[in-house]
Amino acid sequence: MRHEILDAPNFGLLALTLQAGEKVVAESGAMVAMGPAVSVETKMRGGLLAAAKRKLLGGESLFQNTFTARESEQLLYLAPPVEGDLRVKELARGEVFFLQSGNYLAHVGEELVLDTQWGGVRSFFGGIGFFMLKVVGPGTLFYGSYGAIHEVPVSAGGYTCDTGHIVGFSDGLEYRVRPFAGFKGLFFSGEGLVCDFEGRGTLYVQTRKAPALAGFLHPFRRVQQRGN
Amino acid sequence: MKFEIQYRPAHSLAIAHLEAGESVRAEASAMVSMTRNLAITTDGPMGGRGGLLGSFKRAVLGGETFFTNTFTAQGTAGHVTLAPTLSGDMQAIELRPGEPLYIQGSSYVAAPDSVELDTRWQGLKGFFSGETLFFLEASGQGPVLVNAFGALETLELDGDVIVDTGHLVAFGAGIEYEVTKASRGWIASYLSGEGLVLRMRGRGRVYLQSRNPKEYGHAVGSQLPPRQG
Amino acid sequence: MQYHIEHGPAFAWLRVGLEPEERIVAEAGAMVRQSSALEVETRLNASRKAGVFGIIVAFFVALLRRFLGGETMFVNEFWGPRGGEVVLAPKLSGQIMKKSLDGTRSLFVQRGGYLASSSGIDTRVRFGGLRTLFGGEGLVLLHCTGAGDVFVNSYGGITEVPVNGKFVVDTGHIVAFDGALDFRVRSIGGAKSFLFSGEGLVCEFEGRGTVYVQSRNLKALVGWLAPLLPS
Numbered sequence: 001m002r003h004e005i006l007d008a009p010n011f012g013l014l015a016l017t018l019q020a021g022e023k024v025v026a027e028s029g030a031m032v033a034m035g036p037a038v039s040v041e042t043k044m045r046g047g048l049l050a051a052a053k054r055k056l057l058g059g060e061s062l063f064q065n066t067f068t069a070r071e072s073e074q075l076l077y078l079a080p081p082v083e084g085d086l087r088v089k090e091l092a093r094g095e096v097f098f099l100q101s102g103n104y105l106a107h108v109g110e111e112l113v114l115d116t117q118w119g120g121v122r123s124f125f126g127g128i129g130f131f132m133l134k135v136v137g138p139g140t141l142f143y144g145s146y147g148a149i150h151e152v153p154v155s156a157g158g159y160t161c162d163t164g165h166i167v168g169f170s171d172g173l174e175y176r177v178r179p180f181a182g183f184k185g186l187f188f189s190g191e192g193l194v195c196d197f198e199g200r201g202t203l204y205v206q207t208r209k210a211p212a213l214a215g216f217l218h219p220f221r222r223v224q225q226r227g228n
Numbered sequence: 229m230k231f232e233i234q235y236r237p238a239h240s241l242a243i244a245h246l247e248a249g250e251s252v253r254a255e256a257s258a259m260v261s262m263t264r265n266l267a268i269t270t271d272g273p274m275g276g277r278g279g280l281l282g283s284f285k286r287a288v289l290g291g292e293t294f295f296t297n298t299f300t301a302q303g304t305a306g307h308v309t310l311a312p313t314l315s316g317d318m319q320a321i322e323l324r325p326g327e328p329l330y331i332q333g334s335s336y337v338a339a340p341d342s343v344e345l346d347t348r349w350q351g352l353k354g355f356f357s358g359e360t361l362f363f364l365e366a367s368g369q370g371p372v373l374v375n376a377f378g379a380l381e382t383l384e385l386d387g388d389v390i391v392d393t394g395h396l397v398a399f400g401a402g403i404e405y406e407v408t409k410a411s412r413g414w415i416a417s418y419l420s421g422e423g424l425v426l427r428m429r430g431r432g433r434v435y436l437q438s439r440n441p442k443e444y445g446h447a448v449g450s451q452l453p454p455r456q457g
Numbered sequence: 458m459q460y461h462i463e464h465g466p467a468f469a470w471l472r473v474g475l476e477p478e479e480r481i482v483a484e485a486g487a488m489v490r491q492s493s494a495l496e497v498e499t500r501l502n503a504s505r506k507a508g509v510f511g512i513i514v515a516f517f518v519a520l521l522r523r524f525l526g527g528e529t530m531f532v533n534e535f536w537g538p539r540g541g542e543v544v545l546a547p548k549l550s551g552q553i554m555k556k557s558l559d560g561t562r563s564l565f566v567q568r569g570g571y572l573a574s575s576s577g578i579d580t581r582v583r584f585g586g587l588r589t590l591f592g593g594e595g596l597v598l599l600h601c602t603g604a605g606d607v608f609v610n611s612y613g614g615i616t617e618v619p620v621n622g623k624f625v626v627d628t629g630h631i632v633a634f635d636g637a638l639d640f641r642v643r644s645i646g647g648a649k650s651f652l653f654s655g656e657g658l659v660c661e662f663e664g665r666g667t668v669y670v671q672s673r674n675l676k677a678l679v680g681w682l683a684p685l686l687p688s
Contacts, residue, residue: 006614006616006672007466007613007614007616007672009235009238009239010238010239010466010467010550010613010614011466011467011550011551011613011614011672011673012672013613013614013616013672029677029680029681030677031627032626032627032630032670032672032674033618033624033625033626033627033630033670034625035624035625036622036623036624036625038625077616077630077670079613079630079672079673079674079677081673081674081677081678081680081681082673082678082681083238083239083315083467083550083613083673084239085239102681147235147239147241147311147315148234148235148238148239148241150234150235150241150309152261157263157264157265158264159261159262159263159264160261160262160263160264161260161261162259162260162261165260165261165311180259181268196264203261205241205260205261205309207235207239207240207241207260207311208239208311208313208314208315210681210682210685211685212257212313213313213314213682214682214685214686215313216313216314216441216445217445217448217449217452217682217686218449218455218686218687219445219449220445220446220448220449220450220452221449221450221452221453221454221455221686222449222450222454222455223454223455223456224454224455224456237464237467237468238467238468238550239467315467315468315550316468378464378467378468378470378546378550379463379464379467379468379470381463381464383490388493389490389491389492389493390490390491390492390493390495391489391490392488392489392490395489395490395546410488410497410533411497411498411499411533425488427493436489436490438463438464438468438469438470438489438546439468439546439547439548439549439550440486440489440546440548443486443548444548444549446548447548447549447569447675448549448675448678448679448682451675451676451679452679452682452683452686453683453686455686455687
């Protein structure tokens, strides 16, 4: 399998070339285009019960698609739903990476484990709070960001980040989720949560966040007619 | 206090570098990340500091009222990173005393204490669209961080130009403006889809953004599931 | 006509310099700024050759779609006795490309991808599948013919894919394609896939020609945002 990342960092697009028998698992809705000899199978992520639990807590979709090439040199284009960057991370056996659920795009490698972790704090306004995926190798992980990715080396002194702006972080960092001390605007500007980091590692920050966009768009939605 | 802007022009992130004791005042939802040594206070429209007057109207976009947080570095230097809601560029416009800048409400991101902010109710209404404008007057001296939805164009105006206000970020003193028709005839202007259109005249700078938040809002919002009333 | 595509690839806009009496037609709402000397005329986006009946049909179809999907149906035409400058911008982020037609080839442009065209270009609405008319799924296309320039905008970046045989593209990711290609709209693979896979419909291209693929999809954005919204 070959991969190439196009249009980054503005509209990262993953261009994969699959050989016969190769498989890629991707987030529901990620397919842009594909060659004629690629099959698609839709499954519930991790089985029915695990998927249901995850949907209630984690907010990512219940379903994922497995793309399998029946012939060689099949093109498969995948894209995240929102504008921004796209990165690849090769994980060695046992290597851990924490990724915000909404940033997951696709992965290769049947042994790669994706496990949902909850930040432990509900948002100030009663929302679901903050969720991360704990990704454990071996395997290849593809993820996107909303906006650009700003890398912050965390060391002595620590660092604080709005949870909506977290793409991911390396193993070895301690993290604690809490409400933000200042005023964050009305509900839709964000969950009102920040994450304090300590230890040594790398934090990946995205320069835009989904709840702010949702809040911006909310007044533009059509109003449900009563009695519909 | 110094603004450093990275990832221009589409996904810009502003880093406000603060020496010990220095402050920056940022629009409430703009905080992305920060060092742990900053004190935070919230300023609102009712009392609070720096010239925010009691009566102002909600911004057209998103209906957010105007609140700011002030970040102050304690003990050592620190920084706070800032970003607006929508994708696009940011720029720190240097203010000089006696030369105020008029900024669309949702385009303001942050400024130091040396910049005074005054909300102004413009009372400009589109003839059919019902669209209203909310401007801030920034005066004093120092850098004012503004955002653009999309790319930012600085137009050096000497004469006149017709502008769709959804694309208007800011303009300097010395520019006059009046509401005008977007198309020939009143009905056509309504149908033209332009909303509030201004004729701007004079000598000075007009800052434009290459996307229109209202158009974007309708294009995406109309596709979202409907909401309760 | 002088044209400049500026601020790409993320937030491109089109700056057009018009000669005296020269005209450009643009999607309603696209104007950013214009010379005060330019005239603006607003009209229905019907084919220039359409008779009264054609215009009435276009009117009702557009009304129906506006009721269902909120799309505009009007265009603005800019011109002036001394010429002038007009800047046009699309609604979403992305790129703009110019396609020139010489009267022998045609171009299909996905409805949201039409930004502007010069006089001499004729546009007609076509539907890629019956479901499109009422369901909002599928493909609403503008068939562009004639001689002149068409300015197309994308949501995201544009990737040119030369097709020689068969190729499958999610309908939301199509910007435009050569009129010479055969195309068929279908669901991605079986009923279950359609309901659950998150992929809506796909378009199967066959033949020889170029397909212009955009790297973002409004439906995917909507699907991703929906769980974050309150009721």
